[in-house]
Amino acid sequence: MTLKVLIVDDEPLARSRLRTLLGDCTDPRAEVVAEAGNAVQAMEQLQRQPADLVLLDVHMPGMDGIALGAHLRRVSPAPAVVFVTAHAEHAVEAFDLEAADYLTKPVRLERLQQALQKVLRARSVVEVPAAVSAQDCLVIQERGRSERVPLDDVIYLKAELKYITVRTADKEHIYDGALSDLEQRYGHLFVRVHRNALVARRCVRAVEKVNDPTEGEGWAVRLDGVDERLSISRRQLAAVREALLG
Secondary structure, rough: OOEEEEOOOOOOOHHHHHHHHHOOOOOEEEEEEEEEHHHHHHHHHHHHHOOOOOEOOOOOOOOOHHHHHHOOOOOOOOOOEEEEEEEEHHHHHHHHOOOOOEEOOOOOOHHHHHHHHHHHHHHHOOOOOOOOOOOEEEEEEOOEEEEEHHHHHEEEEEEEEEEEEEEEEEEEEOOOHHHHHHHHHHOOEEEEEEEEEEEHHHEEEEEEEEEEEOOEEEEEEEEOOOOOEEOOOHHHHHHHHHHHHO
């Protein structure tokens, strides 16, 4: 597959370098369908030519890359976003937006290729046929081996830095993908409890009020199969309670 890419950066030399690097990528291949120097141009380009991926600078005149990244989440179909910037301090904000990856300048070909592979794997999750059965699995790639983990065995999915912890009753796996893609694909099996976590609806055992010495009063969910509790954001409390009632 060839990924269609929009490059967004206010520096022409930076765009030129990314275009050259993308031309050297082979697994997967990438085709630059357009370039933009600011957020307005980027949106205009996407209206003319949809893209699979936006390589997005953070510091730009007008709307910055973080704000544009948040806006792109509401575009349909939403392109994957990889932030490309010289300023590593924005990594946390990129995580909150569930960006596919975060690259620092000067970008190396190897890291760019890895980012493209992440985007391709995330797209493969979304593009699986809609029918779901008990045999559906996540393919986990760890330490040079691949393992199929049935969704019926998964208790929760938790985003941590650039990866997702897949928790079963027996062990934890590391999955390379985006939590939002898994929620879109398997929302009928999992409920979001927090911005960084999905839990299996079938495993929701109790919703409890907690009092954290540092964060104050809040809520947590207990799950069948594990001893730990996961925090529930106030925004997701109603949905988790609905899952509890079945």
